[in-house]
Amino acid sequence: MSLLEIAELSKRFGGVVAVDGCSLAVADRSITGLIGPNGSGKTTVFNLVTGFLPRDRGEVRFKSRSIAGLGPDRIYGLGIGRTFQLARIFPRLTALENMLVPVRRAGLRAMLSHGQWRHERERAMEMLEFVEIAHVAGTVGGALSYGQRKLLELAAVMMAAPELVLLDEPAGGVNPALLEKIAEQIRKLNQQGVTFLLVEHNMPFVMNLCDEVVVLHQGKAIANGKPKEVRENPAVLDAYLGT
Amino acid sequence: MKRKALLLLPVAALAVLLPLVAPDPSTTNIAVFTMMYVGLATAWNIMGGYTGYISLGHAAFFGFGAYALGLIMVHLNITPGYGPFFLVPVVGLLTAVLAVGIGWIALRTRAATFVIVTIAFMFMMQLLAENLVKVTGGGGGLGLPYPHDWGGDFFNTPYYYAMLVLAVLGLLTSWWIRRSKFGLGLLAIRDDEDKALAVGVPTRTFKLTAYVISAVLVGMIGAVYAYYVTYIYPQFVVDPLIGISMVLMAFLGGLGTLSGPVIGALLLEPSQLEFAYRFGASRLYLVFYSAIFLIVILLLPRGIVPSVRDLIGRRRTAKGVT
Amino acid sequence: MGAFAPWFKMTLVLEAAVLGILTGGVYALMASGLTLIFGVMRIINVGQGALVILGAYLSFALFRSWHLDPLLSLVITMPLMFGIGVLLQIVFIRPLKTDREALSVLVTYALALGIEGVLGYVFTSNLVQLRAWYETASFAVFGFHITYVYVFGFLLCLAILGALFLVLYRTSFGGALRATMLNRTAAQLVGVDVDRVSAIAFGIGVATAAAGGVIFGITNAFNPGSHYDLISRLLTIIVLGGLGSLRGAIIAALVMLVTEDITAVVISPVWATFVFFVILIVVLIFRPQGLFGVRVRERI
Numbered sequence: 001m002s003l004l005e006i007a008e009l010s011k012r013f014g015g016v017v018a019v020d021g022c023s024l025a026v027a028d029r030s031i032t033g034l035i036g037p038n039g040s041g042k043t044t045v046f047n048l049v050t051g052f053l054p055r056d057r058g059e060v061r062f063k064s065r066s067i068a069g070l071g072p073d074r075i076y077g078l079g080i081g082r083t084f085q086l087a088r089i090f091p092r093l094t095a096l097e098n099m100l101v102p103v104r105r106a107g108l109r110a111m112l113s114h115g116q117w118r119h120e121r122e123r124a125m126e127m128l129e130f131v132e133i134a135h136v137a138g139t140v141g142g143a144l145s146y147g148q149r150k151l152l153e154l155a156a157v158m159m160a161a162p163e164l165v166l167l168d169e170p171a172g173g174v175n176p177a178l179l180e181k182i183a184e185q186i187r188k189l190n191q192q193g194v195t196f197l198l199v200e201h202n203m204p205f206v207m208n209l210c211d212e213v214v215v216l217h218q219g220k221a222i223a224n225g226k227p228k229e230v231r232e233n234p235a236v237l238d239a240y241l242g243t
Numbered sequence: 244m245k246r247k248a249l250l251l252l253p254v255a256a257l258a259v260l261l262p263l264v265a266p267d268p269s270t271t272n273i274a275v276f277t278m279m280y281v282g283l284a285t286a287w288n289i290m291g292g293y294t295g296y297i298s299l300g301h302a303a304f305f306g307f308g309a310y311a312l313g314l315i316m317v318h319l320n321i322t323p324g325y326g327p328f329f330l331v332p333v334v335g336l337l338t339a340v341l342a343v344g345i346g347w348i349a350l351r352t353r354a355a356t357f358v359i360v361t362i363a364f365m366f367m368m369q370l371l372a373e374n375l376v377k378v379t380g381g382g383g384g385l386g387l388p389y390p391h392d393w394g395g396d397f398f399n400t401p402y403y404y405a406m407l408v409l410a411v412l413g414l415l416t417s418w419w420i421r422r423s424k425f426g427l428g429l430l431a432i433r434d435d436e437d438k439a440l441a442v443g444v445p446t447r448t449f450k451l452t453a454y455v456i457s458a459v460l461v462g463m464i465g466a467v468y469a470y471y472v473t474y475i476y477p478q479f480v481v482d483p484l485i486g487i488s489m490v491l492m493a494f495l496g497g498l499g500t501l502s503g504p505v506i507g508a509l510l511l512e513p514s515q516l517e518f519a520y521r522f523g524a525s526r527l528y529l530v531f532y533s534a535i536f537l538i539v540i541l542l543l544p545r546g547i548v549p550s551v552r553d554l555i556g557r558r559r560t561a562k563g564v565t
Numbered sequence: 566m567g568a569f570a571p572w573f574k575m576t577l578v579l580e581a582a583v584l585g586i587l588t589g590g591v592y593a594l595m596a597s598g599l600t601l602i603f604g605v606m607r608i609i610n611v612g613q614g615a616l617v618i619l620g621a622y623l624s625f626a627l628f629r630s631w632h633l634d635p636l637l638s639l640v641i642t643m644p645l646m647f648g649i650g651v652l653l654q655i656v657f658i659r660p661l662k663t664d665r666e667a668l669s670v671l672v673t674y675a676l677a678l679g680i681e682g683v684l685g686y687v688f689t690s691n692l693v694q695l696r697a698w699y700e701t702a703s704f705a706v707f708g709f710h711i712t713y714v715y716v717f718g719f720l721l722c723l724a725i726l727g728a729l730f731l732v733l734y735r736t737s738f739g740g741a742l743r744a745t746m747l748n749r750t751a752a753q754l755v756g757v758d759v760d761r762v763s764a765i766a767f768g769i770g771v772a773t774a775a776a777g778g779v780i781f782g783i784t785n786a787f788n789p790g791s792h793y794d795l796i797s798r799l800l801t802i803i804v805l806g807g808l809g810s811l812r813g814a815i816i817a818a819l820v821m822l823v824t825e826d827i828t829a830v831v832i833s834p835v836w837a838t839f840v841f842f843v844i845l846i847v848v849l850i851f852r853p854q855g856l857f858g859v860r861v862r863e864r865i
Contacts (some may be wrong), residue, residue, distance in 0.1 A: 050441065052437070052440075052441075071440065072437075072440040072441050073440050073441075073443045073444055073445050073446065076440075076441065076442055076443035077443050081441075081442070082441055084438070084441075088435060088438045088441075089438070090430070090431050090434040090435055090438065090439075091434055091435075092430070092433075092434050093427070093430060093431065093434065097427060097430075100424065100427055101427055101428060101431045101439065101442055101444065102442035102443055102444075103424070103428065103442065103443035103444050103445065104443060111423060111424050111425040111428075117424070120424075141434075156442065157442065159442075160442075160443060295667070297667045297670060297671075299611075299670065299674070348846055348849055348850060349849075351849055351850070351853040352804075352849065352853045352854075354666060354667070355603075355607070355609060355666050355808060356804055356808060356853070356855075358609060358666075358667075358670055359609065359800045359801075359803075359804050360804065360845075360849065362611075362796075362797060362800060363797060363800065363801050363804075363842050363845055364842075366793075366794075366797040366842065367839065367842045370838055370839050370842075371839075374835050374836070374839070483793060487671075487674060487678075490671065491671070494671065527682060527686055528682070529678045529679065529681055529682030529685065530678075530679050530682035530683060530686070531682075532675070532678055532679075532682075533675045533676065533678040533679030533682060534679070536671065536672075536674075536675035536678070537657065537672065537675045537676070537679075540661075540668055540671055540672055540675070541657070541660055541661075541672075544661070544662075544663060544664070544668060
């Protein structure tokens with residue numbers, strides 16, 4: 001069963017065609033990698049799926065429901081979370097406050113009630129412990145190290161229990177020890193039922209972690225399958241070496 | 244938390260008992276205007292301080308509230324006295340309707356353009372006030388009936404309490420918002436609006452709500468002002484200087500803090516009144532204004548309260564106290 | 566008269582349109598400085614109106630003391646105002662590090678108030694106007710009367726805007742300026758001294774205010790408080806044109822002024838100013854980024 005389906009998705013910026021009839025599917029409960037040479041359109045696909053960019057053509061379906069045209073906040077509410085290429089957190093809020101911002105259901109009572117806070121706070125502290133940064137809960141985001149921000153970003157996104165998480169270069173700018181930690185956390189969350197689609201350039205990371213890999217080239221999906229299959233696919237090699 | 248409450252008690256007591264302690268009209272007059280600005284700055288802060296969207300056109304709501312109360316009183320033949328104070332919430336409701344309309348359009352834009360659009364709306368309001376002569380009396384102004392039987396010394400007192408009530412209302416609202424998930428969402432919008440969207444914060448709704456709440460408070464304060472001064476002119480109620488004063492006070496005290504706007508108002512308004520009294524005839528008081536403004540922004544960009552907090556925090560770590 | 570009424574109105578409308586184009590040129594000049602400043606430094610100079618009035622008063626003072634023709638006085642006032650602009654930028658704008666956009670609005674507003682205060686103290690709040698021999702002289706074209714002043718003003722605006730475009734697109738400084746407008750960080754990385762570029766750009770913006778001030782001062786009575794009305798129009802124009810777009814500012818100025826002047830003739834002068842803002846609202850509803858603006862997502 002495909003949790004996320006993208007069909008013939010297209011997007012151009014002026015004269016540049018960033019995404020050109022891209023079609024792919026993300027299986028439920030999988031860890032799927034999205035790879036491809038620079039400029040192949042990976043982050044643009046993310047932005048299209050999460051509502052940050054309007055699409056020109058094509059369909060995006062989540063749990064068989066079309067989500068094209070919805071704003072990013074609605075999409076998060078439906079259960080799709082995302083992280084950014086350069087880890088983004090709220091610099092003037094503490095780590096704990098960062099965890100309390102995400103909104104799953106924007107109801108009036110949820111917004112105004114203070115009582116609910118306690119329950120959320122407990123959950124937030126649990127998540128912070130899970131990613132092992134509970135000791136900086138009271139530190140403002142701007143004072144955290146980059147590694148801590150990355151972990152905070154992931155933990156915060158998980159607050160509303162999304163079913164699908166799009167990770168934009170989770171291994172980017174991260175030392176090997178932290179890398180292993182991040183991979184472990186992704187695996188653990190995946191075992192709990194979360195589906196991941198991640199964009200990455202770090203091949204060993206992708207090959208080790210992902211069940212499925214999709215290769216993008218010039219805005220189109222040119223191959224997909226198990227990591228080993230894809231690695232030996234001549235079209236893929238051509239794409240990477242040819243450009 | 245307990246210590247803060249203890250500090251607040253004498254301040255609150257003073258605020259409530261002021262007209263009894265210092266009943267002479269010149270003092271109570273200053274008190275009315277100061278409390279007015281405490282309310283205005285606090286109300287403005289709900290939008291500007293929490294979301295980071297700077298509205299320089301809030302004077303439009305102030306003027307609207309003033310004219311709304313004036314017109315209601317005149318056309319419905321309301322007898323002056325304590326009654327009109329109960330019309331103020333009605334003015335609040337009307338201001339809410341206006342604010343939803345203006346806010347919906349103004350918030351279609353990002354922060355930089357938003358500032359300009361709020362200024363534009365303020366000038367539109369001024370134009371309407373000046374040119375809808377049959378309705379507002381135009382440049383000739385509008386007179387409000389006032390209670391003639393409130394004697395010289397007593398006259399200012401009810402207005403002071405009205406302003407106090409509105410200021411407290413503003414503070415309570417601001418405090419409540421600050422502690423809620425809604426408030427956290429506003430602060431998130433200020434830090435990184437796109438990231439806020441990405442984690443599900445309904446930014447359009449939140450911004451509009453903050454804008455309307457802040458506008459309603461300002462409108463109600465404008466209504467009480469009109470009732471107090473008893474005669475209003477377009478350029479003195481839809482007055483850019485009032486609009487910019489509330490912004491300056493919030494900045495001086497510290498954007499996004501609860502006590503900041505209060506401190507800013509308490510510091511600036513009495514001195515502003517004093518200066519206008521001495522130099523009002525010439526335009527020099529504008530220069531004074533300008534100078535204070537520039538000094539505040541360049542030397543204390545974060546405002547008094549955050550700077551003081553930082554200072555205390557640093558001394559604490561230096562002393563080894565956690 | 567009945568059969569001629571539509572014809573009569575038509576000529577009035579055409580005359581208003583022509584007037585709109587001519588005065589639009591003046592506003593285009595003043596607005597271009599404003600949008601340039603935003604483009605380079607991402608700050609909104611709410612004091613531009615006050616600077617225009619300052620320029621007008623400087624010419625007024627020169628006329629009063631030395632009987633210097635206002636248009637000629639530009640030779641003195643433009644460089645002077647350029648210097649003032651650079652100074653203001655260095656002293657008041659450059660120190661702003663955090664929260665630039667918001668704080669700069671307040672700083673420039675404060676400067677505007679300061680300028681208004683000083684001018685009020687020196688010149689009082691009486692209305693004045695710049696005098697020149699050609700201010701009422703006009704010539705006839707196809708039955709319309711066009712006053713020389715407006716034409717001079719328009720030509721001056723064309724000249725200065727033309728010079729501006731030349732600088733922007735034909736000089737290396739202009740290239741550095743455009744680079745800074747497109748991407749400040751990238752420009753820095755390729756070696757552009759963005760601080761210097763910003764200061765000079767601000768100076769240019771203020772110098773254009775001086776030029777605009779002269780034309781404005783000849784065709785309008787003004788006093789220190791006139792900057793409010795002026796800045797509200799200028800801001801509306803640059804928002805309509807798209808913040809940072811020079812082309813947008815010019816076209817928006819022409820569109821706004823022509824519409825305003827035609828409205829003054831067809832409906833009434835009172836509502837003409839109002840129409841200004843109505844256009845803004847309509848545009849904002851359908852195209853919030855303005856005519857030539859770009860929908861900016863800060864980072865994606």
